[in-house]
Amino acid sequence: MSTVKASLTPNLPRQRRRDVVENDAFASFARRIIRAHGRRVATGDVEALRDLIALSSVIDDAIGEAVIGLRAFGYSWAEIGSRLGISRQAAQQRWGGDKP
Secondary structure: OOOOOHHHOOOOOOOOOOOOOOHHHHHHHHHHHHHHHHHHHHOOOHHHHHHHHHHHHHHHHHHHHHHHHHHHOOOOHHHHHHHHOOOHHHHHHHHOOOOO
16 A cells, blocks of 8 residues: 555656456457458449548547557557557657657
8 A cells, every 4th residue: 555645746657547448359340340341342342442541541540549548648658659569769759749
């Protein structure tokens, strides 16, 4: 048990949410949907190819939103970069404007 009063110590890291969520199942579902869309395009729907390409922009936007949210939640650039397999500096250059 900590004897430090968080309200008197503003430099303590914020408590991070560790709720169990079904992110793995949700991500798997999203991958299946995107792959199915690709298979539908492959059956001859050339007009839908543009929609499939547009998904990459939506995914990039979603990653940016996720990173910004994680930063606001208290995660460091190093933590985010390590999850993405890139350096802290690369993550910050791509998604951040604040100091490391």
